Amino acid sequence: MFSKEMYALGAQPSVIREIFEYGKQRKAQIGAENVFDFSLGNPSVPAPPVVNETIKKLCDTMEPTMLHGYTSAIGDQGVRQAIADYLNRTHGTAFSAAEFYMTAGAAASLSITFKALSEQGDKIVLLAPFFPEYSVFAKSAGMEPVVVKCRESDLQFDFDALEEAFDENVKAIVVNSPNNPSGVVLSKESLLKLCAFLEQKQAQYGHPIFLISDEPYRELVYGDIQVPFLTKYYGHTIVCYSFSKSLSLPGDRIGYILVPKAADPTGEIYKAVCGAGRALGYVCAPSLFQFLVPACLGQTSDISIYQRNRDLLMEAFNEDGFSVAKPDGAFYLFLRSPEPDAAAFCEKAKQFELLLVPSDSFGFPGYVRISYCVATEMIERSLPAFRALAQSYGLC
Amino acid sequence: MFSKEMYALGAQPSVIREIFEYGKQRKAQIGAENVFDFSLGNPSVPAPPVVNETIKKLCDTMEPTMLHGYTSAIGDQGVRQAIADYLNRTHGTAFSAAEFYMTAGAAASLSITFKALSEQGDKIVLLAPFFPEYSVFAKSAGMEPVVVKCRESDLQFDFDALEEAFDENVKAIVVNSPNNPSGVVLSKESLLKLCAFLEQKQAQYGHPIFLISDEPYRELVYGDIQVPFLTKYYGHTIVCYSFSKSLSLPGDRIGYILVPKAADPTGEIYKAVCGAGRALGYVCAPSLFQFLVPACLGQTSDISIYQRNRDLLMEAFNEDGFSVAKPDGAFYLFLRSPEPDAAAFCEKAKQFELLLVPSDSFGFPGYVRISYCVATEMIERSLPAFRALAQSYGLC
Numbered sequence: 200m201f202s203k204e205m206y207a208l209g210a211q212p213s214v215i216r217e218i219f220e221y222g223k224q225r226k227a228q229i230g231a232e233n234v235f236d237f238s239l240g241n242p243s244v245p246a247p248p249v250v251n252e253t254i255k256k257l258c259d260t261m262e263p264t265m266l267h268g269y270t271s272a273i274g275d276q277g278v279r280q281a282i283a284d285y286l287n288r289t290h291g292t293a294f295s296a297a298e299f300y301m302t303a304g305a306a307a308s309l310s311i312t313f314k315a316l317s318e319q320g321d322k323i324v325l326l327a328p329f330f331p332e333y334s335v336f337a338k339s340a341g342m343e344p345v346v347v348k349c350r351e352s353d354l355q356f357d358f359d360a361l362e363e364a365f366d367e368n369v370k371a372i373v374v375n376s377p378n379n380p381s382g383v384v385l386s387k388e389s390l391l392k393l394c395a396f397l398e399q400k401q402a403q404y405g406h407p408i409f410l411i412s413d414e415p416y417r418e419l420v421y422g423d424i425q426v427p428f429l430t431k432y433y434g435h436t437i438v439c440y441s442f443s444k445s446l447s448l449p450g451d452r453i454g455y456i457l458v459p460k461a462a463d464p465t466g467e468i469y470k471a472v473c474g475a476g477r478a479l480g481y482v483c484a485p486s487l488f489q490f491l492v493p494a495c496l497g498q499t500s501d502i503s504i505y506q507r508n509r510d511l512l513m514e515a516f517n518e519d520g521f522s523v524a525k526p527d528g529a530f531y532l533f534l535r536s537p538e539p540d541a542a543a544f545c546e547k548a549k550q551f552e553l554l555l556v557p558s559d560s561f562g563f564p565g566y567v568r569i570s571y572c573v574a575t576e577m578i579e580r581s582l583p584a585f586r587a588l589a590q591s592y593g594l595c
Numbered sequence: 596m597f598s599k600e601m602y603a604l605g606a607q608p609s610v611i612r613e614i615f616e617y618g619k620q621r622k623a624q625i626g627a628e629n630v631f632d633f634s635l636g637n638p639s640v641p642a643p644p645v646v647n648e649t650i651k652k653l654c655d656t657m658e659p660t661m662l663h664g665y666t667s668a669i670g671d672q673g674v675r676q677a678i679a680d681y682l683n684r685t686h687g688t689a690f691s692a693a694e695f696y697m698t699a700g701a702a703a704s705l706s707i708t709f710k711a712l713s714e715q716g717d718k719i720v721l722l723a724p725f726f727p728e729y730s731v732f733a734k735s736a737g738m739e740p741v742v743v744k745c746r747e748s749d750l751q752f753d754f755d756a757l758e759e760a761f762d763e764n765v766k767a768i769v770v771n772s773p774n775n776p777s778g779v780v781l782s783k784e785s786l787l788k789l790c791a792f793l794e795q796k797q798a799q800y801g802h803p804i805f806l807i808s809d810e811p812y813r814e815l816v817y818g819d820i821q822v823p824f825l826t827k828y829y830g831h832t833i834v835c836y837s838f839s840k841s842l843s844l845p846g847d848r849i850g851y852i853l854v855p856k857a858a859d860p861t862g863e864i865y866k867a868v869c870g871a872g873r874a875l876g877y878v879c880a881p882s883l884f885q886f887l888v889p890a891c892l893g894q895t896s897d898i899s900i901y902q903r904n905r906d907l908l909m910e911a912f913n914e915d916g917f918s919v920a921k922p923d924g925a926f927y928l929f930l931r932s933p934e935p936d937a938a939a940f941c942e943k944a945k946q947f948e949l950l951l952v953p954s955d956s957f958g959f960p961g962y963v964r965i966s967y968c969v970a971t972e973m974i975e976r977s978l979p980a981f982r983a984l985a986q987s988y989g990l991c
Contacts, residue, residue, distance in 0.1 A: 200803055201867040205711050208870030210863075245659035254883075255651050263641035267844035303699060303848070303877070310876025315601050332873070339874040407596055448663035450882025452699070452848075467606075471597040474605030477728070478735040480706025481699070485881045486846025487650075 213331060214560045215239065218545075222554045229552070235581035236554045237569045240379060240530065242447035244500040244572070250446060253494040257487060266490060270483045272473060274301025274455070281493035282455060289497070290428040298459055300472050301484035303452040305415045305441035306332060307476075309373075312411055312437055312456055313340035314475035315468060316370055324364060324372040326356070327562030328533065330379045330413075334562075345369065346562045354383040354524050354533070356393055365400055371409040372397070376426060377416040377528025380561045380568035382509075384420060384527040387427045394433040401435070409462065410436045415454075418445040418499045420528035421506040434461045437468075442492065444529075447500040453488035505530045508571040508578050515582045520594030530572040533558070536565050537592040547591065551584040609727060610956045611635065614941075618950045625948070631977035632950045633965045636775060636926065638843035640896040640968070646842060649890040653883060662886060666879045668869060670697025670851070677889035678851060685893070686824040694855055696868050697880035699848040701811045701837035702728060703872075705769075708807055708833055708852055709736035710871035711864060712766055720760060720768040722752070723958030724929065726775045726809075730958075738766065742958045750779040750920050750929070752789055761796055767805040768793070772822060773812040773924025776957045776964035778905075780816060780923040783823045790829040797831070805858065806832045811850075814841040814895045816924035817902040830857045833864075838888065840925075843896040849884040901926045904967040904974050911978045916990030926968040929954070932961050933988040943987065947980040 218238040226234045257266055273279070279296035286292055302308045313323065313336050323342040325333050326349055337344045347364045350357045374393070376385040397408050412429045417440070420426060430436045441454035458469045483489075509526055516523050522535040534555075536544040541557035545567060548555050558566035571578065589595045614634040622630045653662055669675070675692035682688055698704045709719065709732050719738040721729050722745055733740045743760045746753045770789070772781035793804050808825045813836070816822060826832045837850035854865045879885075905922055912919050918931040930951075932940040937953035941963060944951050954962035967974065985991050 200714075201864045202711055202713050202871070205713075205867040205870035205874060206863055208873050209711075209866035209868065210870070239665075241660070241665050243660060246663050250663070251654040251659065255654055258647040258651055263647065264637070264639060264843065266846075267642050267646070268846045269635075269637050270846055303881075306876040306878045315598055315605075317598050317601075318596075335873060336876060339876075447660065450662075450664045450666055450879055450885075452878065452881050467602055468597045470605035471601040472605065474601035474603065475598070477604050477731060478601060479875045480702040480732060480735075482702045482848065483846060485699075485848050485884070487883075488881070489846075 208335065215556050218554050218556055225552070232580070234552050234554065235577060235584055237571065237573065238554045238556055240570050240572060242444055242449060242500065242572050243574060244447055244502070244504045246447040247495070247498050247500050249495055249498055250448060250491065253491050254487065257490055261490065266487055268486060270301070270486050270489055272476060272483050274299065274484055275486070275489050278489045278492050281496060285496040290431065292428065292430060294457065294459065298457055298469070300456045300458065300469065300476065301489055302454045302456055302476070303481060303484050304443055304449070304454045305413065305439060306336070307452070307481060308439035308441065308454050308456050309333065309411070309413060310336045310339065310479060311472055311475045311481070312439055313337055313342055314479060315471035316409060317341045318370070320368050321370040322366070322368045324361070324369055325562065326372070326374065328354070328378065328380050328558055328566070329373070329375065329562055331560045333373055342370065348563060354378070354381050355386060355389040358392065358396060361396060367404040369400070369408060371411050373411045373413055374429070375413040377420060379416065379529055380531050380556070380558065381524045381533035382526035382529045382531040383524050383533070384424050384426060387425065390427050390429065391432060397433060397435075407435045411439060412436055413439045415441040415444045416529040419502055419505065419530060421502070421509065422527070424527045426528070430457070430459045430461065437462055442495070445499045446495055448488075451485065451488050453484055453492065504575065505572060508573070508575055511575070511578050511582070512569065512571055515585055518595065519586055519589035521589060530570060532569040532571060533566050534569055536567055537594060539565060541565055541567055548588055551588045553581065553584050553588060604731065611952050614950050614952055621948070628976070630948050630950065631973060631980055633967065633969065634950045634952055636966050636968060638840055638845060638896065638968050639970060640843055640898070640900045642843040643891070643894050643896050645891055645894055646844060646887065649887050650883065653886055657886065662883055664882060666697070666882050666885055668872060668879055670695065670880055671882070671885050674885045674888050677892060681892040686827065688824065688826060690853065690855065694853055694865070696852045696854065696865065696872065697885055698850045698852055698872070699877060699880050700839055700845070700850045701809065701835060702732070703848070703877060704835035704837065704850050704852045705729065705807070705809060706732045706735065706875060707868055707871045707877070708835055709733055709738055710875060711867035712805060713737045714766070716764050717766040718762070718764045720757070720765055721958065722768070722770065724750070724774070724776050724954055724962070725769065725771065725958055727956045729769055741765065744959060750774070750777050751782060751785040754788065754792060757792060763800040765796070765804060767807050769807045769809055770825070771809040773816060775812065775925055776927050776952070776954065777920045777929035778922035778925045778927040779920050779929070780820050780822060783821065786823050786825065787828060793829060793831075803831045807835060808832055809835045811837040811840045812925040815898055815901065815926060817898070817905065818923070820923045822924070826853070826855050826857065833858055838891070841895045842891055844884070847884050848881055849888065850880075900971060901968060904969070904971055907971070907974050907978070908965065908967055911981055914991065915982055915985035917985060926966060928965040928967060929962050930965055932963055933990060935961060937961055937963055944984055947984045949977065949980050949984060
């Protein structure tokens with residue numbers, strides 16, 4: 200009568216959503232100010248003023264049948280050119296508009312890319328910890344996810360584990376730096392080593408292996424941290440980008456896929472991307488938000504607020520005795536659970552009205568994700584609760 | 596190295612797009628004013644003022660992290676309630692917000708619905724002429740499209756052909772009224788007969804058969820034509836709606852799926868819809884455009900312009916001796932080709948700088964689609980060309 204598989208996907212919403220829903224109920228019971236909800240990766244810092252200013256200007260100046268009309272399926276030419284120019288200026292690359300395909304955000308970018316690449320029997324390597332929907336998108340595209348855990352010590356690549364996981368059926372590997380759920384930024388050294396590893400595997404198996412770089416958090420880094428632009432270091436790189444997090448407009452669904460000529464000399468993969476977009480029911484990325492992009496390139500919402508949040512929590516966690524992965528970007532902290540079962544730890548945390556996400560669904564048990572894209576004053580109020588939680592485990 | 600199937604889909608863009616691209620080149624050669632392009636279904640009448648007014652107001656008044664933030668995957672509760680209230684007021688129904696799932700437009704509505712329903716071995720009946728992407732979405736969801744032609748005389752249902760096409764593997768049938776590509780509105784009499792036919796087939800096969808009503812053109816009807824609301828006449832109806840055409844914002848991607856309780860007493864299909872949306876990479880329908888919806892319900896762009904266009908063309912075609920299906924809605928005319936090969940007729944029309952779409956890809960050979968969502972003055976200037984085309988076939 201209906202698809203059991205889709206039912207299962209719809210009936211079992213993500214753990215994150217479940218905690219979020221619990222939070223809503225709990226806030227209704229005891230007052231919103233008494234619940235410390237660190238569950239959702241929904242940007243808390245408003246979009247920069249340029250966003251609403253540009254939207255209003257577009258409404259006032261652009262012909263409505265253009266502003267709200269279909270763009271071509273690949274996206275508006277001028278918008279794609281503006282993105283190419285911006286990346287070329289910023290990273291010293293030489294992309295053209297023809298290498299970009301506009302999408303309805305990161306989930307669309309990934310779903311379309313996976314579907315475009317997928318052939319019978321393909322595997323895709325997911326580096327744990329990873330955003331759980333990767334697995335949904337991969338399976339939906341007909342690829343078998345192969346989970347490879349990063350090193351526990353620093354969450355950089357574990358090359359022994361990679362060596363063991365690779366075989367000739369691996370078509371692609373997904374890299375996400377800064378990382379959701381850990382906030383870890385992969386070092387240039389690690390990435391160069393990965394590129395060399397992939398080059399060697401390509402030679403060994405005699406076919407391309409695609410490095411899919413999922414980059415919604417590229418701009419959300421703190422201090423002098425650099426996020427290497429991977430197309431410069433590995434030919435078969437495809438970039439999946441979203442403006443959701445950098446511009447704080449996750450609901451508006453706007454991003455792109457970059458299929459560099461170097462990864463696709465014949466242009467066939469780009470065409471497969473077009474076909475996959477069509478097969479998945481995307482017609483064009485939302486037009487008004489495409490036209491918004493050129494005015495916003497290189498801008499971000501005020502990320503100093505996220506940095507302040509991170510610093511507040513890190514200082515407290517160090518004092519409390521919690522152990523946390525080095526958090527250089529995104530708006531997540533990955534805190535080691537003081538007991539092996541992270542879900543049990545999260546239940547315990549609830550007693551202190553702290554809502555944390557156990558890391559099991561990220562493919563990396565034993566941790567919790569703390570989303571610090573929340574109001575700074577909530578963080579300040581939450582610190583005694585974290586202290587009490589640490590004390591309950593005898594950490595301090 | 597990539598999906599051959601997706602490549603094929605991407606490399607062979609629709610016939611419509613091909614003609615549109617030819618038109619762009621031709622306009623560059625001989626001047627835009629000398630080419631009469633009737634190829635695209637892109638609304639030519641601007642969105643009603645309420646659209647831009649509301650967008651600007653939302654920018655000025657709504658908290659940016661709400662306006663641009665994620666809504667829940669099913670869509671904002673208030674927006675869904677507003678749609679339910681509007682439909683209940685208009686059609687005397689009794690829907691609740693919980694029966695609606697917000698989508699990124701009609702293509703998303705259909706793709707998600709097909710995927711939610713699809714089980715191994717399922718067939719889906721497409722009534723020709725039909726929008727060619729139906730077939731892409733059905734195959735992508737794993738359903739086998741079964742094409743059943745409507746009656747040549749009036750493009751209403753051919754029940755003998757339906758009887759022949761149905762077997763126990765038919766899970767669903769898609770109805771699109773007003774119709775793309777013909778502009779024909781299905782009569783209430785025809786629809787009631789179809790409902791009775793489907794009831795009988797459900798009883799015969801012992802399982803539900805879903806009537807998927809694709810309604811982007813519901814409001815685009817002329818004169819006193821009524822478009823029956825199908826949930827009132829058949830229990831297993833699912834409505835796929837888009838605001839693209841009625842509000843002239845096809846690029847902005849906003850619509851919904853209505854899964855009535857009557858079609859889904861256990862709520863399992865709705866959950867499968869949620870799962871399918873997730874599997875296809877939709878996170879939530881574009882938030883700003885969700886929030887736009889309540890202010891625009893029941894409004895349309897100025898459709899009197901389309902009516903004027905239709906009347907101008909119909910008057911001319913009657914005089915020219917062309918034969919046209921009764922065009923009560925949408926912004927399409929379905930003109931019978933004076934020679935059996937519609938593609939040859941379209942080539943001939945190009946000699947008169949008329950760009951028409953042959954009907955073969957709509958599953959109904961021997962006709963051309965004329966999209967009259969164009970400037971009225973272009974239609975006026977095109978009439979001598981149509982006259983000359985008719986004369987070249989000896990029609991007048």
